[in-house]
């Protein structure tokens with residue numbers, strides 16, 4: 001059989017290193033007139049169009065995108081699909097927001113038909129925004145995760161998700177037990193983990209809503225299966241941090257609760273991490289754990305300002321998260337816009353090449369998937385997006401003034417959103433086309 005080969009011609013950029021480690025210039029590759037060759041859903045090669053076109057097998061289809069920039073698909077390292085229908089709920093900080101809006105909305109996911117409907121809306125919204133991989137919270141109901149993975153499998157996406165574990169400090173209608181949470185998680189792991197491009201994440205909601213027994217059961221699951229993720233929240237809100245200290249007086253702070261139950265590790269991703277001390281950052285680093293930086297959520301809930309330079313100093317892996325529905329946008333471009341402002345408020349900078357890294361390769365590294373996604377390395381999954389420099393009249397006008405690549409990238413990140421995403425590809429197939 002001949003290979004299913006296609007080539008995409010456009011300006012092309014991808015990150016190849018963290019600017020904090022290798023410097024800005026060595027952190028990316030850019031081809032003004034580039035060609036991305038895709039075979040059987042994987043990257044075959046990337047380079048200058050003039051060079052690669054000369055060697056393409058005769059008859060290869062070449063698709064051209066003038067005035068566009070190809071990048072790897074965006075990676076969202078923290079998002080809640082059941083909160084799609086309650087994004088933009090007014091007026092509260094974390095703990096009241098959970099009680100007043102989030103828990104009632106999540107209750108509806110006991111109905112598999114509702115879960116299936118929202119999973120479809122959610123994944124289509126991710127793809128409209130150029131996000132091809134996400135680390136996703138379900139609800140406490142195992143049927144929420146069945147619905148999510150079913151919809152992801154249909155679209156052949158690389159996705160990570162899990163059932164929420166929550167056996168206390170939440171409404172009765174939304175709690176499991178240490179035993180049922182463990183059994184339901186096992187069932188879902190057996191059914192979905194490693195199937196196609198799907199991965200399972202053991203998902204205790206956050207320390208306050210799990211008993212010691214449940215956190216211990218989460219640690220046990222991680223021991224029992226290879227390659228599982230651990231996904232939770234950490235140090236998001238000051239009242240939450242104090243509450244954790246009162247619930248776990250035997251532990252030395254918030255992170256230590258998770259550490260005590262063996263929940264830190266190379267596939268552990270903690271959302272937020274705003275109020276962390278140096279020792280906690282050090283511990284995240286030495287265990288290879290990652291943080292999801294969720295600026296739109298942190299500003300929306302008034303949680304605080306994430307200190308990215310401190311994470312860089314401690315060499316903690318960081319990805320970007322939208323954290324919908326506390327986050328206010330599915331767009332990773334909009335998330336970068338807010339990340340820039342969070343850094344400004346702390347007297348720091350967020351260079352557009354660092355932003356590109358966070359949205360792609362940095363996210364992949366946080367998820368330990370950089371051998372599959374996040375860059376155009378040969379053999380990687382062909383998950384990529386086509387960004388339109390002229391997506392709106394204002395962008396067209398502003399881009400005409402932009403002289404350098406970093407200026408153009410920065411404008412994309414400040415003014416861009418779902419309208420900027422002209423087309424999204426997953427495993428080499430078009431899964432969203434704007435027009």
Ligand code: GUN
Nearest residue numbers: 102205206233297323326
């Ligand atoms: N902490 C515990 N649950 C949640 C949630 O659903 N969203 C956010 N932002 N923080 C949480």
Ligand code: ZN
Nearest residue numbers: 080233271323
């Ligand atoms: Zn969250």
